Amino acid sequence: MLNLNEDTITQAVLARHAGMPDERLRQIMTSLVQHLHAFAREVKLTEEEWFEGIRFLTETGQMCSDKRQEFILLSDTLGLSTLVMAQQNHKPAGCTEATVFGPFHVENSPRYELGADIANGARGEPCFVSGSVRGLDGQPLAHATLEVWQADEDGFYDVQYPDLDQLQARGTLQTDAQGRFHFRSILANSYPIPHDGPVGRMLDKLGRHPWRPAHLHFRIRAEGYETLITHVFRRGDHYLDSDAVFGVRSTLIADWPRHEAGIAPDGSHCEQPFYTLHYDFILNPQRN
Known part of the structure; x- marks a missing residue:
């Protein structure tokens, strides 16, 4: 699995999940990875945009408390x-x-x-x-x-x-x-x-x-x-x-x-x- 690229990365990630014992979790994670990767390909997501998304999710988590669920x-x-x-x-x-x-x-x-x-x-x-x-x-x-x-x-x-x-x-x-x-x-x-x-x-x-x-x-x-x-x-x-x-x-x-x-x-x-x-x-x- 060396030298992965945009065409091979998805299958490489899914292969790492193949031995997951929880069948429902494997189904969810397989679909999640496939859809996330397809989304990034469809919109041609840039690194800057992805870091902005990470920042947004980080701030969302930081806004959560026992009185507010962002x-x-x-x-x-x-x-x-x-x-x-x-x-x-x-x-x-x-x-x-x-x-x-x-x-x-x-x-x-x-x-x-x-x-x-x-x-x-x-x-x-x-x-x-x-x-x-x-x-x-x-x-x-x-x-x-x-x-x-x-x-x-x-x-x-x-x-x-x-x-x-x-x-x-x-x-x-x-x-x-x-x-x-x-x-x-x-x-x-x-x-x-x-x-x-x-x-x-x-x-x-x-x-x-x-x-x-x-x-x-x-x-x-x-x-x-x-x-x-x-x-x-x-x-x-x-x-x-x-x-x-x-x-x-x-x-x-x-x-x-x-x-x-x-x-x-x-x-x-x-x-x-x-x-x-x-x-x-x-x-x-x-x-x-």
Whole structure:
């Protein structure tokens, strides 16, 4: 394998992988090398351009922390997250569609009783959310676990505030015996993904905006059913057709009607105008 050149290097690299015991890893690495080399040949990649790519990836990694995942933003904005998600989430007609996870989920979010205010002090107009979780056969799913999270009215998630000492606008709840849920939060608004780093600079050079349409995140789990990761989007949002991370599905767009101050759905008196959202989720049974 001496004196390799642009015509022989690809096969030489693949030959080094031939003895890899993990068949799936060998398949992935073989395809990765083939496509990377084909890309470099197709665009006639220069050394200067390749070093610039390495610099970009280095800066992307350096931007990551326990509160920010720049590589997920990169994957999201290139459509790769949606592609992988779509490949892994083929569901029968009638099931709620999945969409991208996003970079701001937090494991073990605070647990709340149904009807609680999960905003926990986050800035935004009041919003009362309700709905149900059922199986594809219509069976109500009692005690299904819902994780909910969202940005505040300024477009930031709680973990983006360095000095915040409590989690806000996120929480974990369980459906009741009839598969129903309800809670209070704040109105979802459109917001830009973090664009002060390498991904933001990439979008700017591509002539793209960083905005996401208003949405509420959900992760829903119930015994015997596939976990659902999805959003619910506000109908009429300006960015529904140009979501920076390609996450919108028409079936996930819902009305968020505005109500004047008065009696809220939970029976309390709301002294300012408020919004409501009702959405029913349909889970797919686990495959045997």
